[in-house]
Amino acid sequence: MRTDKNEINTQTVKTQLTDVAKMLPKVDYNRSMKIQQPFLIAGIIPLLVLSLQADDLSLLSPEKRSLLYHEQERIDAEHQKLRYNWLSPINLSGSYSRDKSAQENSATSTTESLSASIAQDLFRSGGITYQIAYADTKKQSENDSYNLTVSDLNLQLFTALLSYQKNRYELEQSQKKLDNYDIEIFIKRQLYDAGKADITELNNALMDKSAELKTYASLRYSIAEQRYAIAKLSDIDPDHFSLPTFELIREEDYLKNRLDLRYARSQSDMYDNLYGVTKSGYFPTLTLNASTGYHYYDSQSSLGKYDGYAYSTGLALTLPLTYNASATIQEAKATYLKQVADTADKERDSKASYGQSLALIDSYREYIEITTKNLSLYDELITVTKAGVDTGYKTGYDLLTLQNTKAIEEYTIKINELNIQLELAKLYFAINTAKETL
Numbered sequence: 001m002r003t004d005k006n007e008i009n010t011q012t013v014k015t016q017l018t019d020v021a022k023m024l025p026k027v028d029y030n031r032s033m034k035i036q037q038p039f040l041i042a043g044i045i046p047l048l049v050l051s052l053q054a055d056d057l058s059l060l061s062p063e064k065r066s067l068l069y070h071e072q073e074r075i076d077a078e079h080q081k082l083r084y085n086w087l088s089p090i091n092l093s094g095s096y097s098r099d100k101s102a103q104e105n106s107a108t109s110t111t112e113s114l115s116a117s118i119a120q121d122l123f124r125s126g127g128i129t130y131q132i133a134y135a136d137t138k139k140q141s142e143n144d145s146y147n148l149t150v151s152d153l154n155l156q157l158f159t160a161l162l163s164y165q166k167n168r169y170e171l172e173q174s175q176k177k178l179d180n181y182d183i184e185i186f187i188k189r190q191l192y193d194a195g196k197a198d199i200t201e202l203n204n205a206l207m208d209k210s211a212e213l214k215t216y217a218s219l220r221y222s223i224a225e226q227r228y229a230i231a232k233l234s235d236i237d238p239d240h241f242s243l244p245t246f247e248l249i250r251e252e253d254y255l256k257n258r259l260d261l262r263y264a265r266s267q268s269d270m271y272d273n274l275y276g277v278t279k280s281g282y283f284p285t286l287t288l289n290a291s292t293g294y295h296y297y298d299s300q301s302s303l304g305k306y307d308g309y310a311y312s313t314g315l316a317l318t319l320p321l322t323y324n325a326s327a328t329i330q331e332a333k334a335t336y337l338k339q340v341a342d343t344a345d346k347e348r349d350s351k352a353s354y355g356q357s358l359a360l361i362d363s364y365r366e367y368i369e370i371t372t373k374n375l376s377l378y379d380e381l382i383t384v385t386k387a388g389v390d391t392g393y394k395t396g397y398d399l400l401t402l403q404n405t406k407a408i409e410e411y412t413i414k415i416n417e418l419n420i421q422l423e424l425a426k427l428y429f430a431i432n433t434a435k436e437t438l
Contacts, residue, residue, distance in 0.1 A: 056150045056434040059157060059234050068150060075142045082135035086128045088120045115293025115310075122288050127280030134273035141270045144263035147433050151259050155429035157233045159422060164226035164238045166418040171219040173411035174212060176404045181209035183397050183404075244435050246424035248361075254354050257431040261350060264343040271336035278332040282325040287316045354427070361423050364416045371412050378406040 057065045093115050121128070185205045191197035230238050255261075290313045298305040322328075382402050388394030428435070 056147075056154070058434070059236060060153060061232075061234050064153065064233065068146070071146060071149075075139060075146065078142070079135055079139035082138060083132055085135070086121065086124075086131045088118055090116055090118045092116050109297070109299035111298075112296040113293060115291055115295075117289075117291035119287055119289050119316075121285055123284075123286040125280045125283030125285070127277055127283075127285075130273050130276035130280055134270065134277050137266060137270040137273050141263065141266040144259065144266045148259045148263050150433045151429045153233060154434050155425065157230065157236075158243075158425050158429070158435070160226050160229040160233070161236070161238055161241065161243060162418055162422050162425065164223060164230065165243065166415055166422075167219055167222045167226060169411050169414045169418070171216065171223065173408050173415070174216045174219055176407045176411070177212050178209065178216065180401055180404045180408075181205065181212060183401055185209060187397060243421075246421055246428050246435075248424060249427045249431060251354050254427060254431060255347070255350050258346075258350055259431060259433070261343070261346055264339070264346050268336070268339045268343050271332075271339045275329075275332040275336045279329050282320055282322060282329065285318045285320075287318065289314045289316055357423050357427055361420050364420045364423075368413050368416050371409050371416075374409055375406060375413075378402060378409065382406065 057068060060068075093113075124131075185202070188197050188202045188205050192199060192202045227238060230236060290311075292309065292311040294308075295310045296305075296307045298307075382399065385394050385399045385402055389396060389399055
């Protein structure tokens with residue numbers, strides 16, 4: 001019976017690879033943790049989260065949503081309180097009394113009254129206008145702070161999701177490195193036993209594997225840490241969540257719409273109006289005093305009785321003289337000017353921050369480009385090595401090592417793509433509170 005030469009070569013490759021796998025140490029690096037498949041792409045399984053509207057809070061946990069909802073309620077209520085804080089209350093009062101006098105046959109008298117009074121400022125040297133403007137700008141400032149908080153929570157969530165996937169790729173990459181170290185240690189052990197290698201070479205290989213095992217253990221913890229970080233913020237299952245793609249934000253939009261800059265600017269406006277309120281508090285104030293009510297008086301004495309309405313009106317001009325007035329006004333002014341300077345500093349920092357992010361993204365892209373070129377070289381080497389194994393000139397060890405190394409480089413590309421997404425997410429959430437499309 002004649003056997004085709006190609007069948008022999010193919011069988012030889014399979015046999016050698018099987019033998020290599022059998023001879024390598026059987027180490028379960030995963031232990032109790034099973035490396036799951038990468039994130040499932042959209043459409044493979046129906047995701048509840050995709051049915052949610054992509055509003056600012058849709059991906060956050062119910063507890064976080066409740067907390068933020070009540071914070072928004074507080075902001076609205078405080079605005080109403082501050083905006084009309086300059087209006088004075090109307091004071092209602094009522095009284096009844098019966099007196100017995102020691103004079104003139106123990107005469108008695110009865111008094112009843114019901115009244116309403118108010119002392120309302122009509123003019124505060126501009127203070128009323130400043131008070132209303134202060135309430136409006138304070139609400140705007142707190143709304144900007146609220147948006148900044150929501151943006152930060154969503155950034156934390158997506159950073160954890162991206163880091164979770166990145167760590168999983170790094171873990172799988174580490175597994176491939178460990179496979180290569182096993183091959184290297186096996187070969188060097190054989191050479192050392194045969195007297196063809198120095199103990200230093202074997203020791204170095206063992207030390208390299210030991211270092212990689214520590215990296216592997218660290219990555220396992222990082223994956224768990226990211227899962228806990230996600231659980232603190234959301235009910236999302238990171239294994240079944242399809243991550244969106246972040247695009248580069250234009251520098252013009254980034255500098256104009258940064259949420260922290262909006263907050264800083266609204267803070268400046270708020271402190272400007274607060275300075276006006278403080279200053280006006282030490283200037284003249286014109287107040288209307290008015291009261292009206294019903295009055296009944298009946299006396300057995302010669303005074304007679306009165307049953308009818310009574311009222312009074314008047315104006316009061318007040319000029320407070322306070323020893324600390326100048327210092328208090330100067331303190332409010334300094335607070336405002338400091339906030340203006342802080343806003344300008346943040347604007348300057350934003351330009352540098354954007355440029356730094358671009359440089360980092362370019363670095364990751366360059367790394368991907370270099371690695372991609374290396375992959376074509378590994379394809380050629382694998383093809384040549386496989387042919388060498390077919391003809392008996394190469395061993396299965398060489399082929400396995402190259403295949404593992406190629407996989408390591410492929411993971412390097414995936415990891416750097418996620419590094420780019422992490423940086424783009426940071427730029428995105430600097431001007432947005434949530435991801436608009438999921």
